[in-house]
Amino acid sequence: MGPLEVWPPVVLAPMAGITNAPFRTLCREQGGGLFVCEMITTRALVERNAKTFKMIRFEPSEKPRSIQLYGIDPVTVGKAVRMIATEDLADHVDLNFGCPVPKVTRRGGGSALPYKRNLLRAILREAVGNAGTLPVTMKMRKGIDDDHLTYLDAGRIAVEEGVSAIALHGRTAVQHYGGTADWEAIARLKEAVPEIPVLGNGDIWSADDARRMMDRTGCDGVVVGRGCLGRPWLFADLAAMCDGSDERLRPRLGEVAATMDRHATSMVECFDSEWHAVADFRKHVGWYLKGFVVGSDLRRRLATSETLAGLRESLAELDPDQPWPEGVDAPRGKTNPRDRVHLPAGWLDDPYDLAVPGADAELDTSGG
Incomplete structure (x- = not known):
């Protein structure tokens, strides 16, 4: 490129x-x-x-x-x-x-x-x-x-x-x-x-x-x-x-838990706020555990952790030897279509219009 x-x-x-x-x-x-x-x-x-x-x-x-x-x-x-x-x-x-x-x-x-x-x-x-x-x-x-x-x-x-x-x-x-x-x-x-x-x-x-x-x-x-x-x-x-290899990684739950711990710890260091970082990390819990057999109470505690120590205590309860589940190479995240696309008034009238949308069109904060 x-x-x-x-x-x-x-x-x-x-x-x-x-x-x-x-x-x-x-x-x-x-x-x-x-x-x-x-x-x-x-x-x-x-x-x-x-x-x-x-x-x-x-x-x-x-x-x-x-x-x-x-x-x-x-x-x-x-x-x-x-x-x-x-x-x-x-x-x-x-x-x-x-x-x-x-x-x-x-x-x-x-x-x-x-x-x-x-x-x-x-x-x-x-x-x-x-x-x-x-x-x-x-x-x-x-x-x-x-x-x-x-x-x-x-x-x-x-x-x-x-x-x-x-x-x-x-x-x-x-x-x-x-x-x-x-x-x-x-x-x-x-x-x-x-x-x-x-x-x-x-x-x-x-x-x-x-x-x-x-x-x-x-x-x-x-x-x-x-x-x-x-x-x-x-x-x-x-x-x-x-590189032409058929090798694929299939980590056991213990390796997944270690990655979750490291991910959350790095977020604390990045955000300079343990509460904010752990709260932000919680959305990742379901994705990391997709397909693994984990009890509902433990899943709930992992997904509602408020401190790094609390998250680690719950991670320690996961079965480290549980193998990578089959059938998890499937959709993750949002999957629903929308009824319509929200557009500025008259947006579709002229595909060659060069006018920049209104003064508030440029978002003043980042992140999507």
Whole structure:
């Protein structure tokens, strides 16, 4: 991707409240690739919001450092990318045109924005023009819905404006995370933009899924999001797959518990608040324990822990010799589609309108 060589061709998708430094560290240790931080809003970065600067904290060993930006104003996006380049805040910039959540799309951002072709072009031009030697990539969806598909137009615009790579989630915004990802759309995009790498995203729950996607679509790599929730060792499987090995990690419950302990401990060190860190970690408990036989009372205590010591006491009650369960290479996280996509008034009237949405469209805090 531009001057960056990434192997294996695997990217950790930015996920709000998930891909902070502790989780990225756990994933990076399993195998190489590109590991992207949580979504950062361009306005918050330009205004030097304190919370935002804490979110772009990277470990000394984290190379390349990758930031994903959300923005809808070309000028603000350009300023944010220039900050990253001139202040050495990261080695790679990814632009978010795939987020489907209402608080983003109702402002014209995320997966809503590529519908405005000229606005998309202006944002990409400002980003690439201000990036210096840093590669700029973008992540997007197929479109708003099946009647408003944008990914092929957006792909050509990206190539014309000097974007280094594109990741496509094979769903529309209205699908959210429901239904089945359309891998054929990834194949069509790869055919349409052979000049740059295309990465596929959607329904990769195992390394074998990633191999099937790459074989079926011809994509150059994969982006993994929900499939690694509670399962950072998926990146070891992906690295093995890319190197031609059938070896797969299947940790016993004792190893999973040790990873949970380390994850929570790192979050305490990162957040400088034990209560906040442990409370934030609780959402990971169900993902880590998916498929394992754990009593309801113990699950409840793990999912309601308030201190690191309390969490560790409960983890110690898990059966360390329980083997990795079968059949857990399956959907994790949200799966329900939406009835509609929340958009600004009149958003669909003119796909070539260059006007930036209202003054409040740029979110002033980061995190998605």
